[in-house]
Amino acid sequence: MRKQITIVQLVRLTILVMAMSTITGMAWSQDNSTSALQDPDQIRHQIREQIDAHQGMDAPQRNHMRNNLDNCLGHGMNGEEIQALFPLEGGHGSGNAELMLAMQDQVLALVDLDLPMDPMMTKIMEGRMKNVPADRLERVLTQTGNNIRYSHQMLMGAIEGGVQTPHSGSGMHDANNELAHCLWDGLSEDGMDQIRERAMNRAHDGTCTTDQFVAACQAATQFAHSGMNQDQAVHLAGEAMHNGYSATDMRTMGFMMMSGSGGDGHHGEMVANMQEWVHEGMNMDEMTHHMMEGGWMGPADMMGAGGQHGMDNMGGSGPGHDGGMHGGGDGGDDGHGGGDHGGGGM
Numbered sequence: 001m002r003k004q005i006t007i008v009q010l011v012r013l014t015i016l017v018m019a020m021s022t023i024t025g026m027a028w029s030q031d032n033s034t035s036a037l038q039d040p041d042q043i044r045h046q047i048r049e050q051i052d053a054h055q056g057m058d059a060p061q062r063n064h065m066r067n068n069l070d071n072c073l074g075h076g077m078n079g080e081e082i083q084a085l086f087p088l089e090g091g092h093g094s095g096n097a098e099l100m101l102a103m104q105d106q107v108l109a110l111v112d113l114d115l116p117m118d119p120m121m122t123k124i125m126e127g128r129m130k131n132v133p134a135d136r137l138e139r140v141l142t143q144t145g146n147n148i149r150y151s152h153q154m155l156m157g158a159i160e161g162g163v164q165t166p167h168s169g170s171g172m173h174d175a176n177n178e179l180a181h182c183l184w185d186g187l188s189e190d191g192m193d194q195i196r197e198r199a200m201n202r203a204h205d206g207t208c209t210t211d212q213f214v215a216a217c218q219a220a221t222q223f224a225h226s227g228m229n230q231d232q233a234v235h236l237a238g239e240a241m242h243n244g245y246s247a248t249d250m251r252t253m254g255f256m257m258m259s260g261s262g263g264d265g266h267h268g269e270m271v272a273n274m275q276e277w278v279h280e281g282m283n284m285d286e287m288t289h290h291m292m293e294g295g296w297m298g299p300a301d302m303m304g305a306g307g308q309h310g311m312d313n314m315g316g317s318g319p320g321h322d323g324g325m326h327g328g329g330d331g332g333d334d335g336h337g338g339g340d341h342g343g344g345g346m
Contacts, residue, residue: 040073050088057097068104084124099134116173120144151179161200164209182217191234198238215247222254226261240278260296270296
């Protein structure tokens with residue numbers, strides 16, 4: 001006799017699918033938007049001709065840009081990435097050699113250190129698409145680069161403290177990207193450091209991985225977006241990790257709280273209950289059941305407009321949060337931590 005799926009199981013499955021979609025969302029979007037690799041010699045010839053013909057550069061700038069071009073191609077950048085970094089004909093940077101060189105240098109500084117460039121390239125392409133003013137784009141790129149470096153520092157510190165590492169270099173880059181995403185979306189550097197300390201404490205028994213550290217940071221970010229203050233959010237995510245919840249469980253909790261923040265139940269009661277459930281080590285099926293029973297969550301809460309979740313891409317807006325790019329206003333970007341400083345984003 002075929003076993004029927006319960007509504008709790010259906011909702012939990014939906015949450016898990018959404019969680020996995022968000023974790024891979026940025027990479028998936030880039031994979032599908034990236035043009036096929038062009039012949040490097042053809043790209044080099046085309047861009048060099050544009051550099052030589054550009055009226056806004058002096059000789060040192062031309063040499064600097066030619067060297068940057070060779071470095072970018074040497075690192076295997078594709079045609080779309082090159083066009084974003086060398087917008088010599090129309091669009092962002094046209095006529096502004098200083099801005100183009102600054103963008104190129106910031107990206108290459110990461111690549112030369114074997115740090116991921118994807119978040120910064122995403123911001124450059126987003127800035128061009130939205131016609132963000134050059135000075136604002138430069139501030140956001142500085143902030144994004146700082147986020148990537150700080151995330152790398154936290155990741156390496158966790159590993160040195162005994163947290164188990166991924167099996168591949170791409171896994172390390174993914175972890176670095178996701179931590180930088182958390183900083184951009186509002187998690188403070190101090191909050192990430194506190195979660196890292198909890199991860200290293202848990203690592204003493206050999207059971208904590210970098211994936212769990214990253215998932216706890218993602219959960220804390222989403223808890224804060226659901227309406228918790230950051231201290232509460234960081235403490236709750238750290239306790240979930242300490243109590244042995246898996247990376248998938250912690251990401252699911254984050255989506256539960258994000259969904260629950262728009263539900264019919266009282267928000268303060270939802271937060272208090274989640275804290276108690278995590279403290280008790282309640283399993284996820286029970287937690288899902290109680291969230292639905294309390295009116296905080298239901299099948300319709302799982303999907304946002306267009307089937308997208310509010311945190312699907314770096315800099316996307318969540319409840320009460322503005323991490324995206326905008327053409328006007330001062331976002332207060334200070335290069336330290338997330339996109340919530342004075343309004344966030346570009």
